Amino acid sequence: MGTAIAEGALDFQVALDGVDLTLGDRSIFRSLSCGFPRGQISIVLGGSGAGKSTILRLIGGLLRPESGAVRVAGLDITEIPERELYQLRMRIGMLFQGGALLDSMTVYENVSLPLREHTDLGEDAIAEAVRERLAAVGLPGTEALYPRQLSGGMVRRAALARAIVRDPELVLVDEPFSGLDPINVRRIEALMVDLNRQRGITLIVTSHHLASSLRMGHRLVFLTDGQAISGEPAELLASGDPRIVEFLRAEQDGHALPVAAGSGSAS
Amino acid sequence: MRSPAIEAVGFRTVAGIEQLGRLALFVGQVALRCVRPPFRSRRLVGEIYDVGVLSLAVICLSGATVGAVLALQGYTTLARFGAEGSLGAVVGLSLVRELGPVLTALLVTGRAGSAMAAGIASMVTTEQLDGLRMMSVDPMAFVVTPKALAMVLVMPLLNGLFIVFAIFGGYLVGVELLGVDGGQYLTSLESSIDLGDDVAGSFVKAITFGSLVGFIATYRGYFSEATAAGVSAATTGTVVVSSVAILISDYVITALWGV
Numbered sequence: 001m002g003t004a005i006a007e008g009a010l011d012f013q014v015a016l017d018g019v020d021l022t023l024g025d026r027s028i029f030r031s032l033s034c035g036f037p038r039g040q041i042s043i044v045l046g047g048s049g050a051g052k053s054t055i056l057r058l059i060g061g062l063l064r065p066e067s068g069a070v071r072v073a074g075l076d077i078t079e080i081p082e083r084e085l086y087q088l089r090m091r092i093g094m095l096f097q098g099g100a101l102l103d104s105m106t107v108y109e110n111v112s113l114p115l116r117e118h119t120d121l122g123e124d125a126i127a128e129a130v131r132e133r134l135a136a137v138g139l140p141g142t143e144a145l146y147p148r149q150l151s152g153g154m155v156r157r158a159a160l161a162r163a164i165v166r167d168p169e170l171v172l173v174d175e176p177f178s179g180l181d182p183i184n185v186r187r188i189e190a191l192m193v194d195l196n197r198q199r200g201i202t203l204i205v206t207s208h209h210l211a212s213s214l215r216m217g218h219r220l221v222f223l224t225d226g227q228a229i230s231g232e233p234a235e236l237l238a239s240g241d242p243r244i245v246e247f248l249r250a251e252q253d254g255h256a257l258p259v260a261a262g263s264g265s266a267s
Numbered sequence: 268m269r270s271p272a273i274e275a276v277g278f279r280t281v282a283g284i285e286q287l288g289r290l291a292l293f294v295g296q297v298a299l300r301c302v303r304p305p306f307r308s309r310r311l312v313g314e315i316y317d318v319g320v321l322s323l324a325v326i327c328l329s330g331a332t333v334g335a336v337l338a339l340q341g342y343t344t345l346a347r348f349g350a351e352g353s354l355g356a357v358v359g360l361s362l363v364r365e366l367g368p369v370l371t372a373l374l375v376t377g378r379a380g381s382a383m384a385a386g387i388a389s390m391v392t393t394e395q396l397d398g399l400r401m402m403s404v405d406p407m408a409f410v411v412t413p414k415a416l417a418m419v420l421v422m423p424l425l426n427g428l429f430i431v432f433a434i435f436g437g438y439l440v441g442v443e444l445l446g447v448d449g450g451q452y453l454t455s456l457e458s459s460i461d462l463g464d465d466v467a468g469s470f471v472k473a474i475t476f477g478s479l480v481g482f483i484a485t486y487r488g489y490f491s492e493a494t495a496a497g498v499s500a501a502t503t504g505t506v507v508v509s510s511v512a513i514l515i516s517d518y519v520i521t522a523l524w525g526v
Binding site: 057060062086087089090092093094096097098100101102103113114117118159162172 | 390393394395397398399400401402403404405
């Protein structure tokens with residue numbers, strides 16, 4: 001089973017170590033340990049309720065675990081005060097599953113908000129940055145629209161534009177592909193790959209979209225039974241771990257799987 | 268021997284005290300953000316519009332109606348003693364000291380307080396507050412403080428407007444309909460109301476009620492459960508708790524300061 005400690009050779013930008021988390025009376029993670037290497041795209045996989053969104057909320061400091069450490073850029077965010085957490089979040093962008101755009105503001109106001117709050121950029125520079133990001137997510141000309149005037153997929157793309165508008169070092173992306181048509185799946189996938197390749201941004205992406213995950217993920221983190229199995233895609237596919245095979249088979253809905261049973265083991 | 272009933276009382280008491288503590292901390296945090304920059308004046312203006320301007324119609328109409336009813340009722344009683352000339356004093360005093368601030372606060376709770384709680388609660392449900400936190404924008408400063416402050420600022424203004432329209436409504440019914448002398452109506456009104464005592468007291472009440480509604484609405488919304496049921500619980504909770512708090516604090520202020 002992959003742990004941050006066992007894979008010490010990798011440079012983890014984010015590492016969870018022995019994390020226990022219970023929400024209500026439901027145990028979500030039990031001694032969960034996993035790492036997300038710097039400058040790579042990591043894909044978090046798992047069934048519904050496995051804790052995919054929860055792990056992003058832990059990394060963003062929106063949830064605190066009962067025990068264990070969550071290290072982001074060298075800081076254990078379970079121990080730092082709120083003020084430092086806000087400083088750290090300046091370097092993080094996050095796309096929520098529902099977009100989380102402010103519904104009282106236009107797309108332009110939403111996407112420009114991080115720039116307005118944390119930079120001294122003039123209106124022209126802000127407008128240029130917003131225009132560029134909206135074009136990158138395939139939403140040019142939507143600046144004046146309100147979130148209620150957009151479809152679910154468009155809201156999430158606008159939210160992705162907001163998450164990346166300040167060029168963060170780390171981007172947490174929750175289900176970027178759900179509700180998107182195949183063309184936009186490709187567009188968002190290409191955008192994330194570009195962000196990673198050209199700007200060296202670390203991405204942690206939760207996804208149900210297996211084909212995209214396997215194409216763009218440098219590393220897969222598979223959540224099951226409150227713990228994580230992680231490794232490179234080929235490694236995991238070759239591991240033959242029945243939990244992974246079962247998940248992949250179900251995800252592919254009966255189509256042929258590139259899973260070689262038996263040899264190799266997931267790190 | 269342990270009794271489940273006594274245990275339940277204990278748990279409820281502890282939970283109640285915990286809730287009070289959380290409310291006190293919340294109020295302290297909002298108060299701190301009122302005096303500490305950055306001041307979000309644009310957002311404050313927007314909230315003042317939502318609470319104040321959008322409540323104008325209901326406040327003016329209700330004020331005029333309440334004044335008209337007061338004049339009708341007051342006239343019938345006063346006529347028995349041949350004291351119709353004091354109609355202005357009866358209408359004015361009951362409005363300025365009691366009905367103005369209390370009814371304004373109850374109306375604003377129903378129109379704007381509930382909307383405020385529902386607005387924040389739906390932001391919790393749709394992760395908008397978490398979205399702000401992840402952008403390093405403090406939702407207490409960005410969302411909560413402008414809303415609570417707007418309520419405190421707007422309540423006395425709406426109170427004044429309510430009273431003016433009620434006096435006008437009373438004038439229409441008393442003078443135009445029932446035949447009380449207009450000069451007498453206004454003179455008795457003017458001579459019976461003391462600016463320092465009655466009017467200042469009225470505004471003290473309005474500011475107190477504005478603070479109560481502002482804090483209760485934002486608190487209920489901010490700590491609501493992130494579900495649709497949470498939004499409706501925050502809304503009804505705001506109306507019920509605010510209304511009771513307004514009536515109790517009205518008694519306390521009246522008893523302590525004789526306003």
